[in-house]
Amino acid sequence: MTTAAYSSLLAHTRRTATLGSIDALVSWDQETYLPPSGAAFRAEQMSLLAELTHTARTDNRVGEWLSACESDAALKPDPLAQANLRELRRDFDRATKLPTELVAEMAKVGSQSQEAWKHARANNDFKHFEPWLEKMFALMRKKAECYGWAAGGEVYDALLGEYEPGASAKEIEAVFTPLRGRLANLVARYAGAKNKPSDAVLSKLIPADKQHAFGQAVLKAIGFDFQAGRLDTTAHPFCSGMAPGDTRLTTRYRDEHFSDALYGSMHEAGHGMYEQGLPKDKYFGQPIADSISLGIHESQSRMWENFVGRSREFWVFALPLARQHFGDALPQTTVDELYRAVNTAKPSLIRVEADEATYNLHVMIRFELERALLRGDLKVKDLPGEWNKRYKDYLGIDVPSDAKGCMQDVHWSFGLVGYFPTYTLGNLYAGQFWEKINKDIPDLSSRMEKGDFAALKTWLNTSIHAHGKRYRAGELCQMLTGKPLSADPLLNHLQRKLDGVYGV
Amino acid sequence: MTTAAYSSLLAHTRRTATLGSIDALVSWDQETYLPPSGAAFRAEQMSLLAELTHTARTDNRVGEWLSACESDAALKPDPLAQANLRELRRDFDRATKLPTELVAEMAKVGSQSQEAWKHARANNDFKHFEPWLEKMFALMRKKAECYGWAAGGEVYDALLGEYEPGASAKEIEAVFTPLRGRLANLVARYAGAKNKPSDAVLSKLIPADKQHAFGQAVLKAIGFDFQAGRLDTTAHPFCSGMAPGDTRLTTRYRDEHFSDALYGSMHEAGHGMYEQGLPKDKYFGQPIADSISLGIHESQSRMWENFVGRSREFWVFALPLARQHFGDALPQTTVDELYRAVNTAKPSLIRVEADEATYNLHVMIRFELERALLRGDLKVKDLPGEWNKRYKDYLGIDVPSDAKGCMQDVHWSFGLVGYFPTYTLGNLYAGQFWEKINKDIPDLSSRMEKGDFAALKTWLNTSIHAHGKRYRAGELCQMLTGKPLSADPLLNHLQRKLDGVYGV
Missing domain, CATH: 1.20.58 (Methane Monooxygenase Hydroxylase; Chain G, domain 1)
Known part of the structure; x- marks a missing residue:
């Protein structure tokens, strides 16, 4: 043929x-x-x-x-x-x-704008950043117009398509809107709980080399192949599935709060196992050996980080392993203490420090605002006010400064628009897949307690990874779960878990 | 202009x-x-x-x-x-x-021939390797004919020029011949000495991480810039001056015999400081920012490894530093014991394990034989006999097998012909530069004892490194020392040092 x-x-x-x-x-x-x-x-x-x-x-x-x-x-x-x-x-x-001149201009202005953002954030000076952000959104509109979008769609879709092929702002809105309402309710529900969990147990002083050895042991147990990959240290964790047989993860260690590096490593290993599961040995360079979208990629990292890593079953397996590596640092800690500690949920100011539940509210605010900016429904000068209003409405918190508000993320400063929703799409896909996986592997809980993650990995390998880009994200979701993407599985998962943790 | x-x-x-x-x-x-x-x-x-x-x-x-x-x-x-x-x-x-077909054939046959060499060496079966070595020398002759050589020269010069631009077999012969005679005499002289040094003091069990920390401290002290370079671990040590501001060294650690890794690191750091001293920031990509030749490159590595690293002055500085890193492993060792231990000189079978003095005899044997093979004065089938004869004549030792004889090196198996003499050229240039340096920096000895290598490094930077490829090796030697390359400085250095160590 x-x-x-x-x-x-x-x-x-x-x-x-x-x-x-x-x-x-x-x-x-x-x-x-x-x-x-x-x-x-x-x-x-x-x-x-x-x-x-x-x-x-x-x-x-x-x-x-x-x-x-x-x-x-x-x-x-x-x-x-x-x-x-x-x-x-x-x-x-x-x-x-894309005309060559536009590509060059985006690169040049993007780099200057990122410098301006650094300076503005350091000095909490939005006015300094404002003209640059205006330029970047104007350039992003130009870019979107070059790409074009499907009939019935909107300008945002053109940029979104870079990261989530086939998705549209309208579809995302349809899933995000119920998610937002129910999440805000959950946040309020746990704010009033009497028996709140504490994460004090995580604040142990554990040297980086011991954390590294523990992290490697966990990654080996969940199925990351170190013959075909590595784990190194960088300022910002990432995964690079760079070549057939070569997938590299990075993480960062703080001597305090060892769970940061652990969950960072598990997150990247989730991306890494997707990369290792793609049929690159046979088809490297072809789309059918490439990942579907950032949303599906994120579903893999979030599944291992949150659905596995923050489960009680995981800690039944991992606490003895942690004791082996950390010696005296966890003498009387129990599985339940750890489980509760890694599942605190409370509204906070900074996206990258947010918990599994409230994280999505941060993402949705960014989606709504970047969409409005791109359409022209919102002026850049009005961004801080709108940002702060939504943090109050959805998360119930006051934003003390633009530096910790609308200037906290680097993304927009160099033109990364249409990227944010993929974080929450990842959580949503993970939730929907997880529901199905637990039907297909009814004893998954007891397997995880024993440190047996092989059936889970095989499911992901055969159902998702092996297909490469053969299907679009929505199509794959329908095919695997029998339903289009919905907010329900993720919300059910969060509520079930957090109701237990918070005793409400 | x-x-x-x-x-x-x-x-x-x-x-x-x-x-x-x-x-x-x-x-x-x-x-x-x-x-x-x-x-x-x-x-x-x-x-x-x-x-x-x-x-x-x-x-x-x-x-x-x-x-x-x-x-x-x-x-x-x-x-x-x-x-x-x-x-x-x-x-x-x-x-x-070079015609494209010849390049492709050399690559293909070279890779097969290298495989044949591996097999033949493992089984001490020269007959298995013989046809491949014949093919490789035939290809190397073809390659040499494509390049051509200067009038009055010979086929060998064409290949030599790849590694040592401007040099000729005849010139090398003129320097090597007196070197060979006097070195053979020195070897005999020390074989008869009564008070032979022992290297037993070097056989300490020292873990790799401690050796690594000590090696880094020494390299920092002699002037390798770690802001613009690294030291990593590999099976075979090397230096890669890969880019402006980026020169990477590697070494290997054996838990026993810590001096191996130390001298390996100092050797590569010598190459590395040459790379760091080239004017790449200004002229990267131009020959005037590139090194002159392998011989001059090797002169830099050998100078730091042997002329500095195996001096008594170096150990006055380095022993306290070694004690700091190795703790109890060197409790009663003295500077003189270490100095004598790292300067044993005795004939041996394997080039890469040879000492500073006899190493050159190994190289000269290879130069003579590969030159004869290329000219057709020697048939490949007669190589083992000629090899063994010369090891007896020059080094006084019997070669027990071809595996440990003419098949010990990988070079010829994939067509590296004309490369060997650059090792000894490096020692010779180092000797001649060192003589001049000690005239220009009369208190170099006392500086080295204090760990002050700055004046030496500056001399190398300004006299050699800064010029890039502006001068040919011979021209630079004449310009800096007022004389053409000669065997005397190296021989004088070796005899002065070894007479002391051996008490003859």
Whole structure:
């Protein structure tokens, strides 16, 4: 079923992906082992790789091969080829729709704007940032117009599509709205609880090297393959599934509060096991060996971090292991104390420090505001006021400064718009998959207590990872759970767990 | 003084060098942190980078720019431009002289031949390796003929030029011959000494992490800049001056015999300080920011390893530092014991385990034999006999097997011919520079005892490193020391030191 054009297209795609994998390694090195004085030249290496990759992605021959393949009857019966062609066409069209000057301007203004944001945040000076944020949203609107969006959709969809192919603002709104209401209710419910959990038990002084050894043991137990991956230390944790057989995680250690590094590592390992589960050995460079979307990616990291890592069953398994590594630091701690400690839920100011439940409220505020800014329904100058109003409405808290308010995240400063909702989409998909998994593996709880995560990993491997980008996120969700994405499974999970923890 | 063609040429050269720097990082990662399962795909990344680099180096425009520059009167008065043009012309001509099929054949046969060598060495079966070695020397002759050599020279020069531009077999012979005779005499002299030093004091069990901390402290003291470099662990130590501000060393630790890792690290740091001293910040990608030759490179590593590291003065400084790191492992050791221990000199079978003095005899045997093989004066089938004869003649020892004889080194198996003499050239240059340095810095001994290596490093920086490839090795030697390269300084250094150590 292979035609000459299809072979050429796949060979070229693999070459482009190989360049991408080199770029990923160079980026990883920049965060891990690059000596400080090497930073200036590193930018030159990255820019050369970006140029080579862009040239490869926009090569005219890709368009010719695609046209030949799309009208090739021999490829029609092959669903994998059809999935590849659908996604490669989409990539090529998007890559060729942006004028070179716009790409250059976004890079230049984005970098200046990010500097302005740093300065403005440090000095709590929104006025300094305001003109830059205006420029960035104007550029993002231009970008969105180049991409275009489906009939009945809106400008936001064009940017969202970069991270969540096939999703629309309207669909997201339809799931987020009930989620927001019920979450706000839950927050109020636990605020009034008498028997609130404490996380004091997590504040132990544990040296980084012991935390690292414990983290590695946990990751090995849940199924991350260290023959095909690593765990290193960086300022900001990330996962890079950079190449076949090579998936690298990073985390960070604070001597206090060891659960931060643990959950950071489990989160990244969730991303990493998705990358390791993709059929890259066979199809590297083809969409059918690539992940579906950021939302589905995040569903994997959140599942291991929250649904597994913050379960009581996990601590039945992990407490003895922690004792092995931490020696005297956890002498009289019980499973229940740990379980309660890692499941405190209370409104807070900063998204990245928020708990499993309230985190989604932070995300929804950003989704609503960036959507309004992009449409023009909200002016940049009115952003701080709107931000603070929503933090009061949804989370019940007062924002003391723009630095800890609408300037807390770096994303918008360099044009990352349409990205935020994927965090909560990840939680929602994780919730819906988790519900189904527990039906398919009825004894999962008792398996987890024994440190047996193999059936869970196999389920994820065969149901999600093995397909690569063959299905869109919504399609996969429908196929696996029999329903479109809904807020109910996540809300049910949170309420069931937190009602227990808070005794309400 | 800059013309358009020269600007274009330099921009292209920088781009090519940037590709090379990416290749160097990817190679470094392969030896340090690559997970085992990533090895297969790594080959694909390396091959893409090799292809991109080759395409850039042989780009037709380079030839056009070079011709334009060579006839450009405006560039004539600029000695840096002239040095660049001389070297870039040489690189371009060499790169375009090899037919693509020959390059591919050398790569393919070289890889098969290396496999055959592994097998033959493991089974002490020279007959198995013989046909492959014949093929490799035939290919190397072809390669040499493509390159060509200067009038009055010989086929060997063409290959030697890859590693030691401007050098000839005849010149090397003229220096090696007296060296060989006097070294053989020295060896005999110490074999008869009554008060032989012992290296038993070096056989301490010291854990790798302590050795690593000590090694880093020594490297910091001698002047390796860790803001612009790193020290990691690999199976085989190396130095990669991969980019401006980024020079990476590796070493290996055995729990026993801590001096191995120490001298390995000092050796690589010598290479590393050369790389850090090159004017890459200003001229990266241009020959005037590149090292002169492997011989000069090796002179830097050998100087820090042997002339500094094996001096009594060094141990006056380093013993207290070693005690700080190794605690109780060196309680009653004295400076003199250590100094004598690291300066034992006795004939041995294996090159990489040889001492500072006899090492050169191993190298000279290889130079003589590979030169004879290339010329056709020696048949591959007669190699083992000739090898063993020379080990008896020069070193006075019997070779028990070809595995530990003519098959001990990997070099020839994949076509590294003309490379060996650079090891001894390095020792010779180091000796001649060292003599001059001690005239220019008369109190160097007392400085070293205090751990003050700054004046030495500055001398190397300004006299050697700063020039990049502006001068050829022989020219630099004449300029700095007033004499052409000679065996006397190295021999005088060895005899002065070893006479003391052996009490003869």
